[in-house]
Amino acid sequence: MKRIYVVGTADTKGEELAFLADAITAAGALVCRVDVGTRDATIPVDISAREIADHHPGGRETVLGGNDRGAAVAAMGIAFARFAQSRNDIAAMIGIGGGGGTSIVTSGMRALPLGLPKIMVSTLASGDTAPYVDVSDIIMMPSVTDMAGLNRLSRVVLHNAAQAISGMAASPAPPPDGKPSIGLTMFGVTTPCVTAIADQLRSGYDCMVFHATGTGGRSMEKLADSGLLSGVVDITTTEVCDLLFGGVLPATEDRFGAVARTGLPYVGSVGALDMVNFWAPSTIPEHYRDRLFYEHNPNVTLMRTTADECRAIGEWIGTRLARCGGPVHFLIPEKGVSALDIEGGAFFDPEADAVLFDAIERTIKPNGKRRVTRLPLHINDPEFAKAATAAFLDIARQ
Numbered sequence: 083m084k085r086i087y088v089v090g091t092a093d094t095k096g097e098e099l100a101f102l103a104d105a106i107t108a109a110g111a112l113v114c115r116v117d118v119g120t121r122d123a124t125i126p127v128d129i130s131a132r133e134i135a136d137h138h139p140g141g142r143e144t145v146l147g148g149n150d151r152g153a154a155v156a157a158m159g160i161a162f163a164r165f166a167q168s169r170n171d172i173a174a175m176i177g178i179g180g181g182g183g184t185s186i187v188t189s190g191m192r193a194l195p196l197g198l199p200k201i202m203v204s205t206l207a208s209g210d211t212a213p214y215v216d217v218s219d220i221i222m223m224p225s226v227t228d229m230a231g232l233n234r235l236s237r238v239v240l241h242n243a244a245q246a247i248s249g250m251a252a253s254p255a256p257p258p259d260g261k262p263s264i265g266l267t268m269f270g271v272t273t274p275c276v277t278a279i280a281d282q283l284r285s286g287y288d289c290m291v292f293h294a295t296g297t298g299g300r301s302m303e304k305l306a307d308s309g310l311l312s313g314v315v316d317i318t319t320t321e322v323c324d325l326l327f328g329g330v331l332p333a334t335e336d337r338f339g340a341v342a343r344t345g346l347p348y349v350g351s352v353g354a355l356d357m358v359n360f361w362a363p364s365t366i367p368e369h370y371r372d373r374l375f376y377e378h379n380p381n382v383t384l385m386r387t388t389a390d391e392c393r394a395i396g397e398w399i400g401t402r403l404a405r406c407g408g409p410v411h412f413l414i415p416e417k418g419v420s421a422l423d424i425e426g427g428a429f430f431d432p433e434a435d436a437v438l439f440d441a442i443e444r445t446i447k448p449n450g451k452r453r454v455t456r457l458p459l460h461i462n463d464p465e466f467a468k469a470a471t472a473a474f475l476d477i478a479r480q
Contacts, residue, residue: 084173085112086251089162089190091183092127093119095229098178098240100125102203105244106176111251114171118162118186120146120154137164155182159189166190174199174251176243180229181206188214195308199250203243205229217301221246262312263288264474265302269318270378271420272353276317278467283474287312294318294354296331303340313347315474317461320354322395323387328367329358338402345408347477349470352414353461355395355438356423356431357384376428384422389434396441403446409477410452413470414439415461424460 086106090099092115103113117127118134135145138161145157166172175194177187184204191200192215200220207222215222223243227236264287268276280289290305292298299321305311321333341348360366360383363375374386387395403410416439422429443454455473459466 083112084171084251085114086247087114087116087169087172087175089116089118089175089177089187090179091119091186092117092123092125092131093121095119095178095180095183096124097232098229098236099127101232101237102176102178102240102244105241106248109244109248111173111248118158118183118190120151120158131158134158134165135161137161137168139164151182155185159186162186162190163193166193172198174201174247176201176203176247178203178225178229178240180204184214188218188220191220192216192218194218196305196310197255197308199247199254201243201247201250203239217297217304258288261286261288263290263305263310264313264315265305265311266291266315267294267299267302267318267353268292269294269320269354269420271357271422272318272461274421274462274464275353275467275470276315278464279315279317279471279474282467282471283315294320294331296321296324296333299333299337303336303338306340306344306346309344311344311346313474313478314341314349315470316341316348316350317470318353319350319399320357320359322398323355323358323391326394326398327358327387327391329385330361330365331359338399338406341408341410342402342405345406347408347474347480348403348406348410349474349477350399350403350410350412351461351470352419352438352442354420355392356387356419356429356434358387358391359384374429376422384429386429386431387434387438389431389437392434392438393441396438397445400442400445400447403452406452408451409480410446411473411477412442412446412452412454413466413473414442414454414456415459415463415466416456417458417460417463419461421462424462 088103103115106113115127116129117123117131119131135142138144184206203223203225205225207224211222268291292302324332363383376384418424448454
């Protein structure tokens, strides 16, 4: 039977954790009290910190055996994430915490599937929450006062949080309309292509388009890992450029990892691999000052990738796609990879593109399941969009 997991550091936040759990129980839900503290709990719990710590790759002592609180908090976060992934009885999760508790609890929440309700009541919720939320769907709720014992305001905040998580768990979202979902990646300079592909696929698929800004690619792959996608049309792989060359919108080292893990049908391309993103010109690293730039707007500056950089980008992408066991079809638009990389455009460089294309084709190691097709088209040519659509429909049937 699924329960609402109520999580916190029961050594320092026991009173608040008990109040929150009781409020959820009073709302009619089943609860599971989970302690992620690094010292002895002050209240009864259903799952102890020792049980959580056992999930750390280094064992319980790695989490609870030392005197360094910072190291213990980091280790408990790792253990709790692994614990959360191992459970199949979580209807929803709600956590409370200050700095350490928020870090630990959200580590576990980020490991849960998208769509499963998650609320974090935190003293940090009114600041920069990006490190805690990342690409998940955690709801951050400000505690307003510190968690140092209950008071008239904290009781109201925790009561409201209890009602919110109880309602989410009791009334889950209805199932989708039956269309399988696919992820697509888009940048401003590949918009005509991706928009056309989505228009052509929308009758049969729920098309989720992600802005290729680092978080966009990670969000798409999080959905793939969560089992919520039936395929990927990854036209805009530009985040790799920023990862390799210090741009501000980077992928992570795990880019394409979800495709390899899931074996989903994958159509990819080289969209916007001609550019690395920086903010305003003053932010550009000194060692790049003599390069070719394009001012996208006053706050975003694009740098053209060189032939050597294109070789490294192509090898990075091809090597990772070569690990994919599912169907892969990679399309190469020989007349340009973005709206700027077109004859007469600011970034038009056929020589650099040729190096990129050769590196991908060489390292992807085409075989029966992995294909590379070169097309004498620009990426934003309507015919390229038609070819990408046809390629996806073909491998989706396999």
